[in-house]
Amino acid sequence: MQTVLFHQTIFGPIHSRRLGTSLGVNLSPNDGKVCSFDCLYCEAGYNAQGPGTTGLPARAEVGRLLEEKLSAMAAAGDRLDVITFSGNGEPTLHPDFEGIIDDVVKIRDRYFPHVKISVLCNSTRLSDESVCRALRRVDNNILKLDSAVESTMRLLDRPNDPAFTVDALIPRLVAFGASAIIQTMITRGSHDGHRIDNSTDAEVDALIEAYRRINPASIMLYTIDRPTPERSLQRVPRERLDAIAARIKKETGIKVSVAG
Structure with missing residues (x-):
């Protein structure tokens, strides 16, 4: 391990x-x-x-x-x-x-x-x-904020507290607003037979809606860079990260940085 x-x-x-x-x-x-x-x-x-x-x-x-x-x-x-x-x-x-x-x-x-x-x-x-x-x-x-889709957040982040939900989290992030930077890990893979991919258009749609509500100072997108416990996880290509970042910036007006 x-x-x-x-x-x-x-x-x-x-x-x-x-x-x-x-x-x-x-x-x-x-x-x-x-x-x-x-x-x-x-x-x-x-x-x-x-x-x-x-x-x-x-x-x-x-x-x-x-x-x-x-x-x-x-x-x-x-x-x-x-x-x-x-x-x-x-x-x-x-x-x-x-x-x-x-x-x-x-x-x-x-x-x-x-x-x-x-x-x-x-x-x-x-x-x-x-x-x-x-x-x-x-x-x-x-x-x-790795995903604004509850099922994806639970699969990827695996919170210890069952009461921790996306619906409860987003208003707390909204309270920080422009004093916060939001970081989002973008990755693909599977775990225990469940497919995980928060780089899809549907996932990005949900993130954009959440980012609009939060209105942070900026957003950091990144992908895996070192070995991970779940070995099926994959780096998302830089081209896809850049495309996601460009769409987020266009649709929200929020500054986005990418670490691929």
Whole structure:
């Protein structure tokens, strides 16, 4: 079974297809996975591998490790574009997420004031006001919407909470509006005998309707780039991604970026 990608709380910098030179913040365990989705395409593997033994990093430890890293990078004159909350699961599940965001903003301002702070969020915790407050404080609030078709979302993202639905999610995304960036994974394949393809015209129709309602600052389309737990999943050709992006931009007027 594929296992976690990141064995440190602060990792990188790495090159991100979407964000540039990125220093990662992993609020999940260093030896396990904690997530409210169990996506077929997750590069960190399935949730079945378990949460590991190290536990979630403490707020003070996150701040200490980040300050050490940024201090060293600033002294060395290193380049940095973004600090990105990502890692081995969903960062907003951390019970001190809001406080950690406050700490990271202060530390960023001390060493790299022009660097952006990004959170890659699967949107499952938008019913929590503390999480929403924290997300509104970052530069790039990147929220997931992989499909506006309920059956496809459930097959591809596999939410842990049966009450999590597209119909419940979209109004929460609407509440963020232009302060949000919506990210959508486009892929094809099958799982347990069910065909999955959110690149079809019908899927794009549903996404366009949702994007219109949300009216985000921009949309990020991307496809798989590394091995996935569900091995049948395929990269969608760049030509198809570009065609989907062009249609979305034409029909919504929203800026769309593509990482193929």
